[in-house]
Amino acid sequence: YSARISRDMSNLIKWLVFAVVTGCIVGAASTLFSVTLKAVTGYRKAHEWIFLLLPLSGLIIVFLYEKLGKEDGGTNQVLSTVRSRDDVPILSAPLIFITTALTHLTGGSAGREGAAIQLGGSIANQLGRWIHLDEEDRHVIVMCGMSAAFSALFGTPMAAAVFALEVVSVGVMYYAALMPCMIASLVASGFAAGMGITPESFHVTDIPALTIESGLKMGVVALGCAVVSIVFCIALNGAAGLYVKWFKNKYVRVVAGACLVIAVTFMLRTNEYMGAGAELIERAVEDGQADTFAFFWKMVLTALTMRAGFRGGEIVPSFCIGATFGCVMGNLMGISPSICAACGMAAVFCGVTNCPITSILIAFEMFGFKGVSFYLIAVSISYAASGYYGLYKDQTIVYSKYKAKYVNRHTRF
Amino acid sequence: YSARISRDMSNLIKWLVFAVVTGCIVGAASTLFSVTLKAVTGYRKAHEWIFLLLPLSGLIIVFLYEKLGKEDGGTNQVLSTVRSRDDVPILSAPLIFITTALTHLTGGSAGREGAAIQLGGSIANQLGRWIHLDEEDRHVIVMCGMSAAFSALFGTPMAAAVFALEVVSVGVMYYAALMPCMIASLVASGFAAGMGITPESFHVTDIPALTIESGLKMGVVALGCAVVSIVFCIALNGAAGLYVKWFKNKYVRVVAGACLVIAVTFMLRTNEYMGAGAELIERAVEDGQADTFAFFWKMVLTALTMRAGFRGGEIVPSFCIGATFGCVMGNLMGISPSICAACGMAAVFCGVTNCPITSILIAFEMFGFKGVSFYLIAVSISYAASGYYGLYKDQTIVYSKYKAKYVNRHTRF
Known part of the structure; x- marks a missing residue:
């Protein structure tokens, strides 16, 4: 009995530590990502002619992926990693960082959360490799990375954690990752907030009564x-x-x-x-x-x-x-x-x-x-x-x- | 293509209607249940000697279940019904109504949401039988009934709807029932609020910053x-x-x-x-x-x-x-x-x-x-x-x- 309790407790503490570490590292990377995107968007707004460089930035992006990212499958690959069908490479992280920044700099119509998920997923996967996690634990740490990146970018820790659990297989909740994802999300959003990234929030006016x-x-x-x-x-x-x-x-x-x-x-x-x-x-x-x-x-x-x-x-x-x-x-x-x-x-x-x-x-x-x-x-x-x-x-x-x-x-x- | 769209649309409308009906009927029953519990609790507080009748009310409860509810398995049976291992009988509804009221009247330490879930589940299961729903649709309507009853009693429509989806098999979300349960919950809680049942809510004071x-x-x-x-x-x-x-x-x-x-x-x-x-x-x-x-x-x-x-x-x-x-x-x-x-x-x-x-x-x-x-x-x-x-x-x-x-x-x- 006491053996089981100590096993469960050490598992809990292990994941608390991994979640905090993932939250910090991915949170830092995502904060940098967020700051970079803000900076390039600001530059683009101040220098409208840069929009005309869109074809050039496209060429650079395709070139980078041709040379370095042949095996890169985007957000899909991160989802596949969680289901052990694939393995997101660490090179994904810098690639998506630079190419997303280029896309935003030259005014392409694109988001940033797919990029964040790839950034977080690939950093966390690499972390998992370094600390020799087994297959199943690697899935959990990849989910932590996804949550942490999403959470740092948007300032929505709860949605970020649940998103990682929910998105891979709709109808199945990977609750084993609940606690690690929540903690990683909270740490990452706290980190981002501390670095001056304000959470996205909008003020809804005029909410009618439900009739x-x-x-x-x-x-x-x-x-x-x-x-x-x-x-x-x-x-x-x-x-x-x-x-x-x-x-x-x-x-x-x-x-x-x-x-x-x-x-x-x-x-x-x-x-x-x-x-x-x-x-x-x-x-x-x-x-x-x-x-x-x-x-x-x-x-x-x-x-x-x-x-x-x-x-x-x-x-x-x-x-x-x-x-x-x-x-x-x-x-x-x-x-x-x-x-x-x-x-x-x-x-x-x-x-x-x-x-x-x-x-x-x-x-x-x-x-x-x-x-x-x-x-x-x-x-x-x-x-x-x-x-x-x-x-x-x-x-x-x-x-x-x-x-x-x-x-x-x-x-x- | 248009055949599929019309099939999906008619499915959607079918469930909107069923959800509203279930929400109204179960909402009404639960409102009555809630009012009854409030009344008996008020009576118990005003007449403290009634607590001494606890053994008598226990005898009546056991007698009722021996005579009428041999096949009654409580909240468990409702969960089993959703997984088609069992079938909650309609007699559950009046039985649980009366016996819970007796328990509360004589001051037993007991809740009321288990009772609500049985009440809602058995009424909805009977509704499903009357309108000749097939096995799978019966599961959904039972979940609607559970949500509606929970929601009417506590005034928490969102938690009530998600509870029905989440509780049966932890880790699996029965999302097919999401829309019907949400609508049934909202209707039931609206009904209860309209009848003067105030939602449970508590004011938390002194929330510290997350450090x-x-x-x-x-x-x-x-x-x-x-x-x-x-x-x-x-x-x-x-x-x-x-x-x-x-x-x-x-x-x-x-x-x-x-x-x-x-x-x-x-x-x-x-x-x-x-x-x-x-x-x-x-x-x-x-x-x-x-x-x-x-x-x-x-x-x-x-x-x-x-x-x-x-x-x-x-x-x-x-x-x-x-x-x-x-x-x-x-x-x-x-x-x-x-x-x-x-x-x-x-x-x-x-x-x-x-x-x-x-x-x-x-x-x-x-x-x-x-x-x-x-x-x-x-x-x-x-x-x-x-x-x-x-x-x-x-x-x-x-x-x-x-x-x-x-x-x-x-x-x-």
Whole structure:
């Protein structure tokens, strides 16, 4: 009996220590990453001509991956590592750091959380190798790294920890990693906050009472968001298919993609779709304002940028698409556009990642707890209506979305 | 393609309707249940002599179950129904309603959420039979019923919905039921609120900043809570074993148990352990005050009451045990007893039910979002350190708590 207790206790302490160490190291790397992205975005805004260098930065990114990252599979590879189908190399970390910074510097429409997940996952995997963790413990430390990086970047420790547990196999929660991921997340977000990275948070104004009318209206908004998330997945996949079909050569492809992005941007005469789109989210949630087709153009530009070979992530763009779409729907339906933008963000995130609990928690951490009933409605309806589409082809949906039965299928694009 | 869309849409609408119907019917039943419990508790407080009738009410409860409820397996049976190992009968609903009211009327130390889950589960199962749902859909509607009843009783729709998804098989989330459970929960809690049932909520005072010191202290409190939750499970099981060994006859057993409860209560010269213990929770969380051994006596009296044959539930007592224990620990460790009481409640709940996400959500809904970092630490450490003990013998832990691997074992007491 006492042998079991001492074994369990030493296991607990082992993971507390690993989690704190992972949280510190990954937290430091992500903080640096966050600071770098802020700096290059600031530079890009001050020197608008740099946008014209988008084709050049694309060439550099493709060159780097051709030379150094042949085995790099992006965010998917991190998910596969957790399921021991693959092994994310340490080289992933500097590669994704530099290429994401280049993408943001030259104004590509891309996020940063996919990059963070790869950064955290590959650093943690390397840590696990150094301390000779066995296969199963390596999965846990990779999840810690994912959580820590996500958490340092966004300042949302709870959503970050649950995301790592939830995203790999939808319907299965890797609870063995719960405590390590929570601790690593809290440490990393504390580290980032201490270094002056302020957590992302938006102030939702004008939250109506939950009535049958407002509930039904939010249901309609959520259905719309589910459709948008399906369309976004199809657009990403469609862009990838067309690029490969038209431009066999990767260098040609990235230059063509960059030129397309530049052309669309000049046509629209706006620079607000460059980068992750935080300003669009802020305007949609805090002021309840968004252009009617902002979500559409953000979708097009993200698909064109990301699938041409640029790096970053699709999650912050999906936030942006959700927030602007929700805001427009709110104005259309006559219900507070601010809460609709917040709900739209959570709902589209849920639609493309199939992670309902994370979506609800991210809404709490970014928007506060007050609109809780609306977040619940939006996320649960979006989950049910968004089908088996998803951003990550190595994600599996373990239980059917429609029936309480085992399906274990990959997501589709 | 359009055939699939219309099939998915009709599935969505079907479940929206079922969820609203289940939410209304179960919400109404639970509201009545809640009002009844409040009335009998008020009567008990005004007429203290009624506590002496505890043996008599025990006899009636045992008689009713002997005559009408031979096949009744309590909360466990509801969990089994969701996994199609069993089928909760409709007679469960009135039986648990009456027997829980009797237990509370005569001052037994028992909760009410187990009763609510049985009430909701059996009504929803009957609804499912009437509308000829197939096996898999019946599981979903039973989960809706569980959520709706829990939600109406506590006013915590989010925790109630996630609890139904999480509790049956720990590590597997029945997301097919997410949308129906959320909607049923929201409808039921709206219904209850409309009928004047105020949601349970407590005001946590004096939340410290998360520092290394306060985080470590909270970790120690959480470890203590994990131990307490293990001891509580062992105490319940030990009481059951001793009762069966000493008193073969069920009628003799319940009378002996009632006499023991009366004897202990007279020895302690207090009536504060009667019923669910909401006052103790309130005092611990809001005023930061609790007797040093309150958690111990609540544990003893709950084990003696529940395992003698009385009805109700073990969750609210476990809240009470956690809150009073956390409060005492907080005073000992020199960290805000109020936040420690709140964390203790969530942590012990997590320890006995093995539902970490529900525990975190319940803390948000009852105490607000402000102490979030502490709830995360307390719940995740308690989950990791509480072993495979649990309140429900038909609960399975699908993935190991210590390694990222498949174990699929039943909880132990």
